[in-house]
Amino acid sequence: MTAGSKLAALALMAMIxxxxxxxxxxxxxxxxxLVDLRLQDLILIPVMAYLLFTRRRDGRSPARYLLRPLxxxxxxxxxxxxxxxxxxxxxxxxxxxxxFAGRTLELFVLVMAVAGLYWRAGDRALKCTLRAFxxxxxxxxxxxxxxxxxxxxxxxxxSTIGDAVESYGPKLLGEPSAFGTGQFFAITAAVxxxxxxxxxxxxxxxxxxxxxxxxxxxxxxxxxxxxxxxxGVVLLLTFSRIKGQVLNPFRLTMMVLLGTAAALVxxxxxxxxxxxxDLEYGVTGRADTIWSVLLQESADHPFVxxxxxxxxxxxxSEAHNIYLRAVLDFGWxxxxxxxxxxxxxxxxxxxxSKNATTAEARLGxxxxxxxxTSVLISGFVQDALTAVTSSHLTILTVGIFAATYxxxxxxxEKHPPTARGGRRVLTVQGSLNxxx
Numbered sequence: 001m002t003a004g005s006k007l008a009a010l011a012l013m014a015m016i017x018x019x020x021x022x023x024x025x026x027x028x029x030x031x032x033x034l035v036d037l038r039l040q041d042l043i044l045i046p047v048m049a050y051l052l053f054t055r056r057r058d059g060r061s062p063a064r065y066l067l068r069p070l071x072x073x074x075x076x077x078x079x080x081x082x083x084x085x086x087x088x089x090x091x092x093x094x095x096x097x098x099x100f101a102g103r104t105l106e107l108f109v110l111v112m113a114v115a116g117l118y119w120r121a122g123d124r125a126l127k128c129t130l131r132a133f134x135x136x137x138x139x140x141x142x143x144x145x146x147x148x149x150x151x152x153x154x155x156x157x158x159s160t161i162g163d164a165v166e167s168y169g170p171k172l173l174g175e176p177s178a179f180g181t182g183q184f185f186a187i188t189a190a191v192x193x194x195x196x197x198x199x200x201x202x203x204x205x206x207x208x209x210x211x212x213x214x215x216x217x218x219x220x221x222x223x224x225x226x227x228x229x230x231x232g233v234v235l236l237l238t239f240s241r242i243k244g245q246v247l248n249p250f251r252l253t254m255m256v257l258l259g260t261a262a263a264l265v266x267x268x269x270x271x272x273x274x275x276x277x278d279l280e281y282g283v284t285g286r287a288d289t290i291w292s293v294l295l296q297e298s299a300d301h302p303f304v305x306x307x308x309x310x311x312x313x314x315x316x317s318e319a320h321n322i323y324l325r326a327v328l329d330f331g332w333x334x335x336x337x338x339x340x341x342x343x344x345x346x347x348x349x350x351x352x353s354k355n356a357t358t359a360e361a362r363l364g365x366x367x368x369x370x371x372x373t374s375v376l377i378s379g380f381v382q383d384a385l386t387a388v389t390s391s392h393l394t395i396l397t398v399g400i401f402a403a404t405y406x407x408x409x410x411x412x413e414k415h416p417p418t419a420r421g422g423r424r425v426l427t428v429q430g431s432l433n434x435x436x
Contacts, residue, residue, distance in 0.1 A: 005054075008120035011047055013132040015114060018043055019392045020136030020184060023158020023174035038388060041106070044113055051116040062115040062406035063108070063399065066348065070341050071108060077334035078104060078308075085307030092310055100309035103386070104329070104338075107395050114399025119407065126360050129400060130191070130202075134209070137188045141212045144170040144181075148219050169221035172389075179382050180389035182222020186378065187393040189213025189229040190370035193236050198353070198363035223282070224381050228374040234259070235373065286320050286381060294319050298327050305331040318386075322379030325386055342385070345398055346372040352405055364404030371397035 018039035025037040064071065082101040086094060118125045147153050147170035158174045172181050192209025195202035210233065217225040238251040294316075297306060308329045311317050319325035327335035349372065352365035375394045378384040385391045 005120045008117045009124040009128040012117040016132035021173045063111045063402045065406040066402040081330045085304045096309040110395045111399045115402035118403035133191045181220040182217045182225030183390035185213040185216035186225040186228045186374045193370045194367035198366045199359045224378045228377045322385045361404045361408045364401045368397045368401035
């Protein structure tokens with residue numbers, strides 16, 4: 001890659017740090033409060049303008065190489081479903097519909113923005129990306145440790161605990177929700193896991209990031225984030241380096257034995273929110289009072305669902321499940337396509353992590369793989385692709401992967417990388433010429 005643009009590198013760092021520490025910026029008004037602004041939303045506007053004005057005539061967004069042909073179909077589907085359901089159910093305000101649908105569409109704008117910045121940043125991209133994640137991890141971990149030591153629980157700035165969010169345990173600098181806090185630390189651990197697997201020179205830093213992530217998620221009492229981190233560690237330790245083999249049978253057997261021993265010895269001794277009784281209640285409570293009701297709503301509205309922002313009235317505002325939430329917001333077909341985009345990105349990230357020819361490409365793919373694994377696991381019990389902190393942090397890693405994926409073959413427009421080899425490393429000098 002080339003020296004690239006200092007401005008793009010700084011904007012990339014700003015986007016990552018803003019997502020990690022941003023408070024909720026309330027707009028005022030009862031409905032507008034449900035769609036808070038974040039710092040990254042404000043940064044996104046000048047970033048997209050910068051990418052537009054520095055775009056080559058023959059250039060395309062790296063995100064299109066990764067997510068085509070699903071992405072255009074999904075975006076058109078979301079718009080069509082939202083327009084249809086707005087006409088069919090006028091009792092839900094247009095403002096609410098636009099806000100919630102816009103929040104989903106923004107995820108893919110973020111992918112394009114981050115991928116474009118990373119591509120333009122050239123040789124500076126990876127260094128600036130990791131530095132931003134490390135700084136965010138240090139800042140939020142120190143803040144969580146301060147809260148745990150002093151008992152003064154709350155964000156440093158922005159919304160307080162008294163706001164309408166599920167809140168327990170220490171918070172991030174700007175994010176008050178328990179799940180948002182936990183998922184930040186899950187992504188922190190994902191960064192560490194990627195560093196360990198992709199680059200031998202970064203293993204110490206990687207393990208420190210994993211330790212910080214698990215400590216933060218534990219102090220935040222985010223059970224699903226703790227589970228996602230542990231799942232990532234298990235995958236790291238059981239992955240096979242043999243081509244064509246996903247998991248190492250011996251390592252997998254040892255992890256199963258150790259996990260069984262831990263379940264028998266350690267788990268019964270756990271208390272509080274991670275006790276067996278509380279975990280069981282968390283699942284059965286959701287199944288009885290939330291999932292069963294919303295599944296019936298989904299069955300009653302299979303084609304367009306309830307629409308984005310349609311969880312109102314007697315229905316809970318959250319589905320506590322990304323798969324159920326997708327079909328509720330967009331119907332069975334577009335909802336399935338929405339989930340498919342993330343699953344496809346996960347599969348491609350795994351394949352690229354095995355076949356990448358450079359440490360940078362391998363790290364970008366591995367980071368996306370662990371982050372997407374985390375969010376898809378957390379999504380079984382949380383709206384992990386609707387909650388802003390969780391979804392935006394995950395999308396940052398997808399954008400980074402999209403850039404490294406597009407750069408891993410000679411002509412990414414015509415020859416996207418495959419798992420079968422036959423690729424040459426792309427020199428993106430020509431793609432960066434003429435960009436600020």
